[in-house]
Amino acid sequence: SEARAWWDRNQAQPEAAQSPPSGAAPVQDDQGGPRRVMAVLGDAWTDSARRGQAVVALMDQGPYLVQRQAAHVAPAKSQWLALPRGDSTGVAIELPGDPDGTTYDLSTGRARPGGRGVRIFALSVHADVPQRAGRRSLDAIEQHAMLRASSVRTEWPRQSGDILEPTGGKLLVWASDATQRFPSGFGADGRLFTADDPMVTLPRGYTVVTLEPQGLRFDRAREIALAFHAVQPAQDIDLSRLGAGDAAQALIGLIAERHPLASASGFDAGKLRADYGQRLQTAAERGDSAAQAQALAEMGQRLGDGQYRVLLPGGQAWPARTDRGLSPQLLARGSVNLPMPRTWLREDGRIAITGVAPGSAAAKAGLQPGSDILAIEGESPTRYLDRIAPASLRAGADARRADLLALDLGTPATLSLRTAAGAPPASQEQTLRLDGAPAATTALPAAEPALASFLLRSAQGGNLAYIALDSFADGATGQLSRWEGALAAATQARVTGLVIDLRAHRGDDAYQLLPHMLASLYTRDKPLRMQDAAQRLFDPAARVWRSRGGLGLPAQLPLAASGTPFTAPVAVLTGPGCAGPCELFVAWLQHSQRADIVATSATAGATGPATRVHLPAGFIVQVPLLAETGPSGGNNPAAQAQGVTPRLRVPVDAAFTASIQAGGDPLLDAAVLHLERARAVQASR
Incomplete structure (x- = not known):
């Protein structure tokens, strides 16, 4: 093993012959060792910390760094948390005299529980943590998936199962006595805590160690200020100071180089530069915002990634939509507004109209619930939809x-319809004109994440739970607490199944609560294992692709409920808006056979946290430059640019649309029936 090789190397050579010799560490400013460490958070993290959504932690990192245990989780007793006080953006941690942590004899590279040696700590920032009253520690998910910055500068590995490799920054090291050895440099392999590291001895107590390529520096001032180094790639890239043409060229180059699927999707950077560089520059010179937005949108269509977005100055998405009376109707399920479509593409190729908003353009044109659209602009609905x-x-x-x-692009259309009218109803065909309408331009502010839960009694007598939610963000009111409370209530009620309704999902890229919500549906004896998953990004400096565990979690870390788990069968309802975290949530549940997806079609195919690229004149393009691969593994994510296919696909036929028109919910009915059949099978065993 590496530890054995280290031991053999140091035992085989007399200490005086080692190069460089192992002497006392050259200490700067020896004031007896640090008593307090301090750091400055900055305004954004300070604001998050005051809302309970960010925290600074000093944690034991010995097993992670020395033994390269990627799934290491520091226990609560080896964590010291800090928050800014008053109006300050700084934090401070008073150091204990004998800190709890894993002790190592670095002359052998082995842990020495209860013995003499060194303990190694790092200061880190964890953001987007869920709100917890009286928080005293970070759990495994919060330590890994929500790590945003560290006092140690790290490099993502080439293999997702490896640790984030330390390359710089500072460590806090505690030595039990003045004979303990510690590396003084990275050694020939360029890695720390490996067999070829040159060694020195540390003074007793705390020492701050600065990692530099030319060698390590040691500081024992009484107060130490530590800087933070980002762990995740930047979420914003600013090209706004370039000219329109140059910005377009830079954007195309960025996507071609760093988008995980650019090569597979046939994204020809050279052709796009020729097609759109001058076009965007000309549109900018004319001040034609619509032409600029359309060109940027067409570039995204070439990429074929559902997470690509074009935002106009002011935040409105392009192409802008206008509700002409056929957009989904919002149905209240408790605090969650469930978007129920008013138009459905049936199995026979017709568009069934199950609702029309009163007084809308569609109503004024003569469209009625119960009508079928046979043709649009002389084409079959499917051909027309594929053309646009x-x-x-x-x-x-x-x-x-x-x-x-919903035919909400605002362009006029001639519709051929078949309507049942009269008494008794007789089928009639007619042609109507749906006039054009100006597109809406006002972006609505995002509401707080919502969750609603109920108990259902099925027609078969089953006792089921129902949870609807619209976001995986915690918000200001604690979405995770509501989720955990709903599961606890369902467990207490001894339900025989759970329906999770994600049809109201906003399609955003708020991944904050995704790992916790997944974990809550698995038990410790049957956890979710994500060995097939990874996050991948391109390193432009090294010109290589790098990976870490999916969702930022180590591949070896099992996910399971921390408290009483929910163990009943689960069915998940999805709709067209299920994107990003929603897709990964259902992909893992279905892949691990913990739940079945119940839907009329695949999800949106839009995974991966999006990077905001700022362009001239206030345009923003959102494009995922970080891929979430898995659960299928390989270079292609399970959902990105593909979507997740439901295991239980409900056909949109005449009975389905008739149920919708009558105020029913055939998708929910199908999920309930599916769970009841599972209960019957279980009872027969």
Whole structure:
């Protein structure tokens, strides 16, 4: 082993012959060792910390760094948390005289529980943590997935199972006595805590160690200020100071180089530069915002990634939409507004109209619930939707058709309809004109994340739980607490199944609560294991692709409920808006056979946290430059540019649309029936 090789190397050579010799560490400013460490957070993290959504932690990192245990989780007793006080953006931690942590004899590289040696700590920032009253420690998910910055500068590994490699920054080291050895440099292999590290001895107590390529520096001032180094890639890239043409060229180059699927999608950077560079520059010179937005949107269509977005100055998405009376109707499920479509693409290729907003353009044109659209502009609905598909930036034919079914692009259209009218009803065909309408330009502010939970009694007598939510963000009111409370209530009620309704998901990229919510549905004896998952990004400096565990979690870390787990069968309802974290949530549940997806079609195909690229004149392009691969593994994510196919696909037929028109919910009915059949099978065993 590496530790054995280290031991053999140091035992085989007399200490005086080692190069460089192992003497006392050259200490700067020896004031007896640090008594307090301090750091400055900055305004954004300070504001998050005051809301209970960020925390600074000093934690034991010995097992992670020395033994390279990527799934190391510091116990609560080896964590010291800090928050800014008053108006300050700084934090301070008073150091204990004998800190709890894993002790190592670095002359052998082995842990020495209760013995003499060194203990190694790092200061870190963890953001987007869920709100916890009286928080005293960070759990495994919060330590890894929510790590945003560290006093140690790290490099993502090439293999997702490896640790984030330390390359610089500072460590806090505690030595039990003045004979303990510690590396004084990285050694020939360029890595720390490996067999070829040159060694020195540390003074007793605390020493701050600065990691530098030319050698390590040692500081024992009484107060030490530590700086933070980002662990995640920047979420914003600013190209706004370039000219429109140069910014377009830079954006195309950025996508071609760093987008995980650019090569697979046929994203020809040279052709796009020729097609769009001058076009964007000309549109900018004319002040034609619509032409600029359209060109940027067409670039995204070439990429075929559903997470690509074009935002106009002011934040409105392009292409802008206008509700002409066929957009989904919002149905209240407790505090959650469930978008129920008014138009459905049936199995026979017709568009069934199950609702029309009163007084809308569609109502004034004569469209009625119960009508079927036979043709649009002389084409079959499917052919028409596929022809205008470039207006949708979603991935996959199903997702694009669903995105355009409300006919809300604002362009006029001639519709051929079949309507049942009269008494008794008789089928009549007619042609109507749906006039054009100006597109809406006002972006609505994002509401607080919502969650609603109920108990359901099925027709078969089953006792089921129902949870609807619209976001995986914690918000200001504690979405995770509501989720955990709903699961606890369902467990106490001894329900025989759970329906999770994600049809109201906003399609955003708020991944904050995704790992915790997944973990809550697994037990410690049957945890979720994510060995097939990884986050991948391109390192432009080294010109290589780097990876770490999926969702920022080590691949070896099992996910399971920390308290009483919810163990009943689960069915998940999804709709066209299920994107990003929603897709990964359902992909893992279905892949691990913990739940079945119940839906009419695949999800949107839009995973991966998006990077905001700022362009001239206030335009923003959101494009994922970090891929979430898995659960299928390989270079292609399970959902990105593909979507997740439901295990239980509910056909949109005449009975389905008739149920919708009558105020029913056939998708929920299908999920309940599925769970009841599972209960019956279980009872028969």
